Amino acid sequence: MIAIRTHGLTKRFGKLTAVDHLDLVIEQGTLYGLIGPNGAGKTTTLRLLAGLLEPSEGEIYLDGQRVRDAQQASRVIGYMPDFFGVYEDMMVWEYLDFFARCYHIPAAQRQQIVDELLALVDLTEKRDAYVQTLSRGMRQRLCLAHALVHDPQILLLDEPASGLDPRARVEMRELLRELRAMGKTIVVSSHILSELAEMCDAVGIIEQGRLLVSAPLQEVYRQVKQDRTLRLRVLSDQERAIALMRNYPGIGEVYAANGDHIEANFVGDDAATAALLTHLTAQGVAVVSFGETANDLEDVFLRITQGIVS
Amino acid sequence: MLQPSSLPMYQEDHEMKIKLHYQPNPVIVKELRSRMRGWRAFAILTGFLLGTAAACYGLYRIVMATIYYNYGRSFGSPSALIGQTMFGGLALFELLLICFITPALTTGAISGEHDHQTYEMLMATPLRPRTILWGKLVSALGYIFLLIFAAIPLASVIFLFGGVAPKDMLKMLIILVATAITYGMLGLFFSALLKRTGRATVLTYAVILSTLFIPLFIYSMLTLTSQGREPSRAILYLNPLSAIASVLSLSTAFESGMFPSILGMPYILTSGAMSRVWGPQGLIVLRPLWQYTMALYGGLTLVLYLLSTQLIKPVRRWRIGWRGLLAALLVLALYGGAAWGGFRLTAARYSNAASLMGTPTPVAPWIVPSGVVAVAKEEENLKIQDQAQIYAAVVRQLVEHDSSFGENPHFPVVYIVRRIGSDDDSTEMSSELTEAILEKLSDFAASVEFVDDQLQVIAPTPPTGKVLNDGVIIILGDIGWEDETTALVDGSLHSADLVATGRTYRLQRVDGVWQVVGDTGTSWISQANQGE
Numbered sequence: 001m002i003a004i005r006t007h008g009l010t011k012r013f014g015k016l017t018a019v020d021h022l023d024l025v026i027e028q029g030t031l032y033g034l035i036g037p038n039g040a041g042k043t044t045t046l047r048l049l050a051g052l053l054e055p056s057e058g059e060i061y062l063d064g065q066r067v068r069d070a071q072q073a074s075r076v077i078g079y080m081p082d083f084f085g086v087y088e089d090m091m092v093w094e095y096l097d098f099f100a101r102c103y104h105i106p107a108a109q110r111q112q113i114v115d116e117l118l119a120l121v122d123l124t125e126k127r128d129a130y131v132q133t134l135s136r137g138m139r140q141r142l143c144l145a146h147a148l149v150h151d152p153q154i155l156l157l158d159e160p161a162s163g164l165d166p167r168a169r170v171e172m173r174e175l176l177r178e179l180r181a182m183g184k185t186i187v188v189s190s191h192i193l194s195e196l197a198e199m200c201d202a203v204g205i206i207e208q209g210r211l212l213v214s215a216p217l218q219e220v221y222r223q224v225k226q227d228r229t230l231r232l233r234v235l236s237d238q239e240r241a242i243a244l245m246r247n248y249p250g251i252g253e254v255y256a257a258n259g260d261h262i263e264a265n266f267v268g269d270d271a272a273t274a275a276l277l278t279h280l281t282a283q284g285v286a287v288v289s290f291g292e293t294a295n296d297l298e299d300v301f302l303r304i305t306q307g308i309v310s
Numbered sequence: 311m312l313q314p315s316s317l318p319m320y321q322e323d324h325e326m327k328i329k330l331h332y333q334p335n336p337v338i339v340k341e342l343r344s345r346m347r348g349w350r351a352f353a354i355l356t357g358f359l360l361g362t363a364a365a366c367y368g369l370y371r372i373v374m375a376t377i378y379y380n381y382g383r384s385f386g387s388p389s390a391l392i393g394q395t396m397f398g399g400l401a402l403f404e405l406l407l408i409c410f411i412t413p414a415l416t417t418g419a420i421s422g423e424h425d426h427q428t429y430e431m432l433m434a435t436p437l438r439p440r441t442i443l444w445g446k447l448v449s450a451l452g453y454i455f456l457l458i459f460a461a462i463p464l465a466s467v468i469f470l471f472g473g474v475a476p477k478d479m480l481k482m483l484i485i486l487v488a489t490a491i492t493y494g495m496l497g498l499f500f501s502a503l504l505k506r507t508g509r510a511t512v513l514t515y516a517v518i519l520s521t522l523f524i525p526l527f528i529y530s531m532l533t534l535t536s537q538g539r540e541p542s543r544a545i546l547y548l549n550p551l552s553a554i555a556s557v558l559s560l561s562t563a564f565e566s567g568m569f570p571s572i573l574g575m576p577y578i579l580t581s582g583a584m585s586r587v588w589g590p591q592g593l594i595v596l597r598p599l600w601q602y603t604m605a606l607y608g609g610l611t612l613v614l615y616l617l618s619t620q621l622i623k624p625v626r627r628w629r630i631g632w633r634g635l636l637a638a639l640l641v642l643a644l645y646g647g648a649a650w651g652g653f654r655l656t657a658a659r660y661s662n663a664a665s666l667m668g669t670p671t672p673v674a675p676w677i678v679p680s681g682v683v684a685v686a687k688e689e690e691n692l693k694i695q696d697q698a699q700i701y702a703a704v705v706r707q708l709v710e711h712d713s714s715f716g717e718n719p720h721f722p723v724v725y726i727v728r729r730i731g732s733d734d735d736s737t738e739m740s741s742e743l744t745e746a747i748l749e750k751l752s753d754f755a756a757s758v759e760f761v762d763d764q765l766q767v768i769a770p771t772p773p774t775g776k777v778l779n780d781g782v783i784i785i786l787g788d789i790g791w792e793d794e795t796t797a798l799v800d801g802s803l804h805s806a807d808l809v810a811t812g813r814t815y816r817l818q819r820v821d822g823v824w825q826v827v828g829d830t831g832t833s834w835i836s837q838a839n840q841g842e
Binding site: 047050051052053054070071074075077079080081083084085086087088089090094098099101102103104106107143146147 | 333334336339340343344345347348425426427428430431432433434435436437438624625
């Protein structure tokens with residue numbers, strides 16, 4: 001089932017087109033990463049989906065239903081903005097209680113929901129602390145919890161990990177995995193690619209308001225990377241190995257990487273790769289290790305967005 | 311951590327429960343929780359009450375000092391004067407406080423959500439803009455109302471001194487509350503419009519200060535340049551200071567200039583706010599300014615409220631649908647209708663001139679409201695018995711209910727001045743009439759005597775002597791006519807030269823007997839003797 005679908009979604013601010021005919025399809029239960037440089041239109045897209053902005057053109061369908069106003073969107077969507085503040089003079093439980101009231105949750109259930117959410121985001125012992133005393137990571141988790149008070153099926157998280165220390169980042173990632181396990185559709189935007197690569201099922205790459213790619217992660221790699229980076233180590237005579245490879249068809253750039261590794265760009269399928277190894281050993285090169293470097297989202301991103309940014 | 315199955319799945323049924331359970335506005339709950347937390351709210355309240363108490367005491371000392379300086383110890387009872395001065399001083403003190411506190415509480419209400427970056431989170435919830443606006447308004451005003459109402463017990467010290475009617479106190483409260491609501495709404499409007507607390511605060515204060523001082527400035531400039539011509543009172547309609555002054559103006563200590571001189575207040579504050587002016591046919595009672603102010607403030611608040619509900623929205627801020635527009639116009643039309651109806655219903659109180667004080671004093675014609683008709687003296691057409699009934703009823707009303715000394719005070723003697731009307735055009739009551747009045751008052755607790763002149767029974771220490779024998783003096787006016795069945799009579803009760811109360815009574819024949827059915831809604835308290 002498709003949780004989010006947009007059709008020709010466009011948002012203009014004066015002359016600037018922030019989002020340009022976006023056709024987004026996100027399956028239910030996926031953790032979708034929206035990648036793009038700063039100013040690419042990620043935040044605008046999320047705000048459009050949350051009903052905080054009105055599209056200049058195009059339609060949004062949530063759970064198959066056309067969204068016409070913010071009220072309608074607010075019931076199925078939990079939204080966590082990229083920059084958010086907290087109210088002063090408010091305790092952690094009151095903060096969640098306030099948003100639970102905003103969603104018209106009856107008093108009988110409110111208490112229970114607040115406690116469950118605090119447990120979920122691991123803030124139970126901060127229940128009676130003032131919100132402004134929380135650390136950045138805790139606030140981020142609290143903000144995530146606030147987006148969950150009405151148990152939305154769709155979560156829109158704008159840069160949920162920005163500004164977090166590595167530990168808090170790992171915690172946030174764990175939390176998102178857990179939410180996905182609950183069957184929620186989660187859209188996460190980020191310009192930090194590594195954190196998305198580790199957890200997303202699917203990614204969309206957006207630049208200058210246009211969606212360049214949107215597919216499951218593996219498919220993206222396959223689509224984009226026709227060539228691969230090979231990484232090998234030889235026992236001795238590195239120079240000769242490099243020279244040999246330079247002359248091999250399909251090999252692009254070859255260079256000595258850190259230490260005694262050699263890296264090379266190679267266009268060819270698995271059979272061609274195997275043939276290359278055979279060729280090297282046949283020529284008497286003592287190959288210690290031979291392999292392909294892990295797929296790198298950053299690399300993919302750079303390739304896709306190449307030219308447009310510069 | 312939770313298992314997926316234990317997360318509450320209540321989405322379906324909570325929709326139904328919304329209708330069944332009343333829930334308080336979340337914004338009010340949140341705002342009040344954080345506002346009333348800690349020491350700040352209570353420190354402000356305490357400071358406010360201490361300030362009010364200090365102002366009361368200060369005013370008391372100032373009045374006493376002024377009286378001793380001007381009159382020495384020969385001044386009779388200054389009690390009413392103290393009461394009135396305190397009343398006026400407190401009203402202005404609280405009004406100014408409201409003008410300065412209200413913006414501080416409201417200009418950050420909407421823009422603060424932008425500043426703190428909580429606005430989007432709020433907007434992503436199903437809360438409707440008007441719920442948010444209403445919550446912000448109620449919680450901010452709730453605190454101001456707390457201040458105003460907490461000062462009431464303190465302000466009731468005024469009643470210990472007397473000189474102020476509870477009705478006047480009520481009017482003052484209405485003005486304070488309405489001003490707080492209007493200025494609060496103004497702050498919210500600018501907050502929603504500008505989205506920046508700093509700018510909203512500056513603009514709100516600018517508008518408030520302009521409504522406070524620009525009308526007074528224009529009015530006084532026009533007064534100075536037009537050589538005695540009274541400028542249109544409409545200039546002052548929006549000014550809350552003039553509204554307060556118009557409540558106070560009904561007590562003549564204020565009107566006679568004593569009050570401003572004590573407080574060091576400029577005369578311009580009071581000159582335009584007078585509700586009783588001399589017309590060609592005598593004293594005209596104009597609709598007090600504050601009623602116009604309240605009607606305008608109500609309309610202004612409504613308009614600002616409707617605009618703000620639109621401005622608070624994240625999208626389509628300036629696009630108003632025809633349905634919204636129609637609803638807004640309907641609300642405004644209903645309000646306008648109600649206000650117009652209220653003015654129409656009470657028009658009779660003000661548009662008729664009553665021949666209260668006898669001689670017409672020449673006055674610029676533009677003051678006289680249209681619809682004022684000269685009322686012929688028709689008491690000749692009344693039988694002596696009718697006149698006696700009317701005057702006796704007025705005397706009873708004054709002594710037993712309106713003396714401002716409480717119910718049934720026991721004055722041993724009631725002196726009724728035989729002369730009717732003011733000095734220049736006074737007539738003496740016939741002996742036939744005085745006897746008839748005495749007969750009607752035969753069951754009266756106090757002994758009743760007629761005197762030729764009030765000076766006969768005032769202790770000979772002018773100008774503030776007490777009435778001899780702890781009695782009271784009653785001065786009656788001519789019988790005028792509001793319409794064919796309603797007589798108007800001016801009556802006043804003096805317990806000392808400066809301690810007096812007066813009203814214009816309405817009388818109608820009920821079951822064949824003339825009875826007081828009300829007054830014209832205006833009264834004055836403590837007037838220096840007309841005869842001086």
